[in-house]
Amino acid sequence: MSKNWEKVVLSPKHSVRDALAVINAEALRVCLVVDQEQRLLGVVTDGDIRRAILNNVALAQSITAVMNRTPITVSGKLTREQLLELMRERSILSLPVVDDAGKLIGLETWEQAVKVPSxxxxxxxxxxxxxxxxxxxxxxxxxxxxxxxxxxxxxxxxxxxxxxxxxxxxxxxxxxxxxxxxxxxxxxxxxxxxxxxxxxxxxxxxxxxxxxxxxxxxxxxxxxxxxxxxxxxxxxxxxxxxxxxxxxxxxxxxxxxxxxxxxxxxxxxxxxxxxxxxxxxxxxxxxxxxxxxxxxxxxxxxxxxxxxxxxxxxxxxxxxxxxxxxxxxxxxxxxxxxxxxxxxxxxxxx
CATH class of the missing domain: 3.90.550.10 (Spore Coat Polysaccharide Biosynthesis Protein SpsA; Chain A)
Incomplete structure (x- = not known):
């Protein structure tokens, strides 16, 4: 699981520009949007930002205007092999980890999953x-x-x-x-x-x-x-x-x-x-x-x-x-x- 995932967590109060800044500053290429109870509301990738710019979405708009509201999520119980298989099948580079109540508890990335542990x-x-x-x-x-x-x-x-x-x-x-x-x-x-x-x-x-x-x-x-x-x-x-x-x-x-x-x-x-x-x-x-x-x-x-x-x-x-x-x-x-x-x-x- 990524150790720096908390740095890419934003709230609906943040703008598309904020998401762009986070994606550019961090290496995870994704933003996670949560409510006050830390429930996952959506995911924003660099691809979502690019499409928003092409569609003339104002950077000052809320991040909720461009986020994927139905992202694929996983539980913390999946093994490394199961994560890799799911990422391969769906061509996904990152997967939010949520608990049974839908609260965000982490982020699994392809880079971390393929890394041979030691x-x-x-x-x-x-x-x-x-x-x-x-x-x-x-x-x-x-x-x-x-x-x-x-x-x-x-x-x-x-x-x-x-x-x-x-x-x-x-x-x-x-x-x-x-x-x-x-x-x-x-x-x-x-x-x-x-x-x-x-x-x-x-x-x-x-x-x-x-x-x-x-x-x-x-x-x-x-x-x-x-x-x-x-x-x-x-x-x-x-x-x-x-x-x-x-x-x-x-x-x-x-x-x-x-x-x-x-x-x-x-x-x-x-x-x-x-x-x-x-x-x-x-x-x-x-x-x-x-x-x-x-x-x-x-x-x-x-x-x-x-x-x-x-x-x-x-x-x-x-x-x-x-x-x-x-x-x-x-x-x-x-x-x-x-x-x-x-x-x-x-x-x-x-």
Whole structure:
């Protein structure tokens, strides 16, 4: 998203001349017109200005005389690839970003969308589990090395991180580690920098953080279980974390559970309400986190701890632990049914 988009926001009180001055002064080649509540009213491009001049529209007139009142807008939830596809289809160089109430919250430009991102943030992939629920597939192969399509799960994850501009990869191993280290090596084949930490004994989903090397970049760390397939925009996830600077950010998914019976609510012997097979909705841990350096750099070495406990400790210290809701594709390959589903889904993910 463009960092300077606020500079091209005008109100209906501004003139066509004002819009021309802004377009000439800024590199975004567009003006965004909003009302007092920041709701988007229209868009003015340099092309709109040129057409107005040819049609003898006075430069002193309100900007509303030349603006496009029905511009194409997007939500902040679109991935970089979705933005690029939409811009290609519509031959558009910029797209206003609005929230559910129609309020302007940003501007996506072609120049920013095509720019290859680059982050120094470390990525920590937890790949040491036994995968017992996937036996017999995991009797001779660690779960992250099981092939979904023509690649191991771990390679698909790696490619998605590289595509997002994240190259500093750390992998935690325990079960059959040599299969992972032999396949990926130092990551140079993929253009990545891969380092390994080995758990001699399982340390829980958070304990391996204590094995990370001392020279790891002191930046927010993305942590993910090695059995997850997702299309989440890791850049947006980091932007969210960096905006609020919590101790940690947990990715969450909505999970629906339908009770297979009629549920009765009563007062004593009196029935007050009956619901037939109601659906209960929960937010559940998606196995992905962003962890601030103050947290992951202070996890004791060789101490067992799971991530929920580690985060609860931060909450007890009055530190912020935030949720990042996922709406993108997400699959935890924990069971045979999940593995089979992944084989069908993978074509739409790569």
């Amino acid at each position: 982050y120094d943030n470390p990525v920590f992939i937890m790949a040491g589990g036994f995968g017992t629920r996937l036996r017999p597939l995991t009797d001779s192969c660690p779960k992250p090395m099981l092939k979904v399509g023509d690649k191991p799960i771990l390679e698909t994850q790696l490619n998605q991180f590289l595509k997002a501009g994240l190259k500093n990869i750390y992998i935690s191993t325990h079960y059959m580690p040599e299969q992972i280290t032999r396949y990926f090596g130092d990551g140079s084949t993929w253009g990545a920098n891969i380092r390994y930490v080995h758990e001699d004994t399982p340390l829980g989903t958070g304990g391996a953080l204590g094995l990370l090397p001392a020279d790891i970049p002191a930046l927010p760390l993305i942590m993910i279980n090695g059995d997850i397939l997702t299309t989440v925009d890791f850049g947006q996830l980091l932007d969210f974390h960096n905006k609020y600077l919590p101790a940690a950010t947990m990715c969450v998914r909505e999970y629906d559970h339908q009770i297979p019976f009629g549920v009765i609510r009563g007062d004593g012997n009196r029935i007050i309400e009956m619901q037939e097979k109601p659906i209960q909705r929960y937010l559940v841990n998606a196995g992905m986190y962003v962890v601030s350096p103050d947290v992951f750099m202070n996890v004791p070495s060789q101490k067992y701890i799971d991530m929920p406990t580690l985060l609860e400790q931060q909450i007890a210290k009055k530190q912020d632990v935030l949720m990042f809701p996922l709406h993108e594709y997400w699959l935890d390959i924990g069971r045979i049914d999940d593995f089979n589903k992944a084989q069908l889904d993978i074509k739409g993910l790569v």
